[in-house]
Amino acid sequence: MRMGTPFSDRLLVRWRACLSVRGTAGSLCPAPGPARTAVRGTPGGRRQGWGELEAGTVCCSFLFIPPRAPTGSQTLAVTSFGALPPFQHLCRAGRKRWHYHSHTTALITRFPHAHPRPPPRARPRPSARVPAARPARPQPGTQGWEAPPRAMAALGGLAAGALLLLLLLLLLAAGLYCCYVRHVHAKYDHIPGAPRESFLLGHLPIVWRMLEKQELIHDLFLQWSEKYGPVIRFNAFHRVSVMILSPEGVKEFLMSPQYPKDRLVYGRIFNMFGVRFLGNGLVTDRNYEHWHKQRKVMDPAFSRTYLIGLMETFNEKAEELMEKLEEKADGKKEFSMLTMMSRVTLDVIAKVAFGMELNALSDDRTPFPHAVTMIMKGMTEMRIPFVKYMPGKQKMIKEARESLRLLRRVGKECIDQRREAIQSGKEDTLDILTQILKGDALEETRDDENILDNFVTFFVAGHETTANQLSFTVMALAQHPEIMERVQAEVDEVLGAKRDINYEDLGKLKYLSQVLKESLRLYPPVPGTVRWTEKENVIEGVRIPANTTVIFSTYIMGRMERYFEDPLTFNPERFSKDAPKPYYSYFPFSLGPRSCIGQVFAQMEAKVVMAKLLQRFEVQLVPGQSFKLLDSGTLRPLDGVMCKLKPRSLPKGFQA
Numbered sequence: 001m002r003m004g005t006p007f008s009d010r011l012l013v014r015w016r017a018c019l020s021v022r023g024t025a026g027s028l029c030p031a032p033g034p035a036r037t038a039v040r041g042t043p044g045g046r047r048q049g050w051g052e053l054e055a056g057t058v059c060c061s062f063l064f065i066p067p068r069a070p071t072g073s074q075t076l077a078v079t080s081f082g083a084l085p086p087f088q089h090l091c092r093a094g095r096k097r098w099h100y101h102s103h104t105t106a107l108i109t110r111f112p113h114a115h116p117r118p119p120p121r122a123r124p125r126p127s128a129r130v131p132a133a134r135p136a137r138p139q140p141g142t143q144g145w146e147a148p149p150r151a152m153a154a155l156g157g158l159a160a161g162a163l164l165l166l167l168l169l170l171l172l173a174a175g176l177y178c179c180y181v182r183h184v185h186a187k188y189d190h191i192p193g194a195p196r197e198s199f200l201l202g203h204l205p206i207v208w209r210m211l212e213k214q215e216l217i218h219d220l221f222l223q224w225s226e227k228y229g230p231v232i233r234f235n236a237f238h239r240v241s242v243m244i245l246s247p248e249g250v251k252e253f254l255m256s257p258q259y260p261k262d263r264l265v266y267g268r269i270f271n272m273f274g275v276r277f278l279g280n281g282l283v284t285d286r287n288y289e290h291w292h293k294q295r296k297v298m299d300p301a302f303s304r305t306y307l308i309g310l311m312e313t314f315n316e317k318a319e320e321l322m323e324k325l326e327e328k329a330d331g332k333k334e335f336s337m338l339t340m341m342s343r344v345t346l347d348v349i350a351k352v353a354f355g356m357e358l359n360a361l362s363d364d365r366t367p368f369p370h371a372v373t374m375i376m377k378g379m380t381e382m383r384i385p386f387v388k389y390m391p392g393k394q395k396m397i398k399e400a401r402e403s404l405r406l407l408r409r410v411g412k413e414c415i416d417q418r419r420e421a422i423q424s425g426k427e428d429t430l431d432i433l434t435q436i437l438k439g440d441a442l443e444e445t446r447d448d449e450n451i452l453d454n455f456v457t458f459f460v461a462g463h464e465t466t467a468n469q470l471s472f473t474v475m476a477l478a479q480h481p482e483i484m485e486r487v488q489a490e491v492d493e494v495l496g497a498k499r500d501i502n503y504e505d506l507g508k509l510k511y512l513s514q515v516l517k518e519s520l521r522l523y524p525p526v527p528g529t530v531r532w533t534e535k536e537n538v539i540e541g542v543r544i545p546a547n548t549t550v551i552f553s554t555y556i557m558g559r560m561e562r563y564f565e566d567p568l569t570f571n572p573e574r575f576s577k578d579a580p581k582p583y584y585s586y587f588p589f590s591l592g593p594r595s596c597i598g599q600v601f602a603q604m605e606a607k608v609v610m611a612k613l614l615q616r617f618e619v620q621l622v623p624g625q626s627f628k629l630l631d632s633g634t635l636r637p638l639d640g641v642m643c644k645l646k647p648r649s650l651p652k653g654f655q656a
């Protein structure tokens with residue numbers, strides 16, 4: 001048998017007879033045809049020796065390569081006898097009939113350079129060629145030097161070997177990973193859920209398709225809940241999350257401090273594009289002890305007495321918004337209600353929490369409000385898989401990073417000024433910043449980064465959510481004129497021509513409270529929360545294995561027939577005094593120890609803004625909007641609630 005590639009060199013081989021070879025051990029069997037017998041072993045039972053083999057000759061396989069073949073030696077043929085009949089034929093072509101061991105391997109090695117000296121060759125046969133004297137070879141690095149083809153071939157062989165090894169390792173790793181995925185599936189497959197679209201990707205392709213169509217993934221889970229029940233699994237690679245849509249599960253997991261927030265979900269917002277974002281602030285902190293200490297010092301800034309003191313700021317900023325809206329209220333100008341609401345809530349949180357006058361309402365292109373807008377945009381975009389590597393997104397990423405740095409820099413200045421003021425006894429405001437600083441003073445080691453985490457956290461958590469709630473409420477009211485009429489009547493009755501709303505007035509605006517609650521049922525700005533369970537649980541008769549991510553959604557439960565009659569109808573009567581309470585099926589501010597610290601703050605602010613808006617304007621929605629929801633970390637109206645306004649004929653006695 002000839003090798004596929006002829007070799008021009010003579011090959012020096014060391015052979016060793018297999019012990020099972022009888023008789024002529026030590027001889028080599030030549031191949032027929034043009035290749036000549038070039039190897040001479042030592043007859044008479046010697047079991048090893050050196051010989052020379054001309055290229056293209058293939059020997060029978062008891063020819064053996066030394067166990068420590070030098071680096072660069074090249075294997076030309078590796079085979080087992082039984083597998084290659086031509087070999088057998090060749091072997092029989094010799095003078096004697098060969099017996100060989102069927103597992104003997106034939107290897108012919110080419111030794112490129114240095115090699116232990118072979119034993120002296122037997123007398124050359126007359127026909128043997130006398131090699132011509134070779135010219136001196138150029139040395140490596142000198143002119144005309146070329147890597148010897150054998151060395152190149154050896155290197156190539158090595159590279160091919162390494163590649164093959166790598167491929168084998170990759171295949172092995174992939175195989176092991178698939179086994180692991182199968183093992184994970186087996187652990188969770190008893191939990192109801194939609195069929196996986198792919199073994200590895202699980203349900204991800206369905207999600208990607210929905211995202212492409214700008215559809216809300218929560219609506220898919222809502223459909224699944226109707227089909228598969230209140231406990232559903234979601235597969236993505238080797239991770240399986242379990243969505244729990246039952247009051248029993250909500251009570252068990254959210255009311256207890258023993259289930260921390262999920263590391264993977266909350267860890268993702270520690271940084272934004274490599275710059276520290278929410279870090280270990282109050283929303284993302286997973287360490288119960290650390291979180292508890294932070295929360296305890298901040299609670300006084302959200303006490304009822306303190307919040308009553310904020311009514312003045314709520315009124316002042318809401319009034320500024322009304323002035324801006326009056327400029328637009330000609331019944332023709334179209335504008336995004338979401339944009340206006342975002343500006344006012346940003347001004348409120350900056351003033352109330354940190355004593356800063358941002359004036360975002362007047363001009364949101366000034367650096368700080370613009371930075372907050374860019375950060376919120378970054379938050380939306382960072383949810384897109386591999387966005388960091390997309391060339392088209394690099395400008396946005398750069399801007400988001402710079403905005404975040406600016407926010408933290410301004411935060412640092414603000415903190416330093418306040419520290420100085422406190423130390424010199426000039427400042428005694430009980431705002432959120434003072435509380436954050438008090439919390440820091442209790443720590444053994446000062447951690448300015450953690451203070452900044454909370455600075456960013458309150459800006460983010462304290463303005464977008466309320467702005468989204470306000471815009472959704474305007475949208476829902478404008479779609480339901482009869483409800484709008486009723487709530488306006490209540491506002492007229494409670495406020496009349498009054499300009500400044502006080503805390504007692506808020507208590508009297510009962511129907512407005514119901515409207516705001518119903519808006520949060522259908523359009524919760526924070527759709528849910530995620531926990532991690534280290535122990536096994538049984539919810540609704542379904543076993544949830546230990547070490548699982550569990551997801552809770554007020555958006556989905558708020559739209560389930562099982563908990564709310566005619567769930568897609570906007571009906572504030574569900575929250576009237578006598579209506580049954582939706583225990584553990586409605587939690588727009590979450591529940592239990594990790595529930596929203598700003599809940600009362602947000603609802604007071606929302607009521608002041610809404611009451612003034614309803615008192616002064618007739619709202620009309622610009623036709624042709626989709627009214628879809630966008631999940632950007634928070635849920636917000638996709639089209640921004642485009643509106644036109646007209647001034648209402650104000651009640652008698654109103655003084656602008």
Ligand code: HEM
Nearest residue numbers: 282283461462465466469526529588589590594596598602
């Ligand atoms: C309509 C407005 C708001 C809604 C719907 C809302 C909703 C929520 C929800 C659902 C959570 C729990 C998040 C989670 O489990 O991951 C939360 C936490 C939080 N919210 Fe709000 N929020 C609103 C307004 C505010 C405001 C105005 C502030 C600040 C002034 C605020 C500050 C916070 C903070 C600091 C946390 C973390 C609490 C903790 O873990 O101790 N929120 N909010």
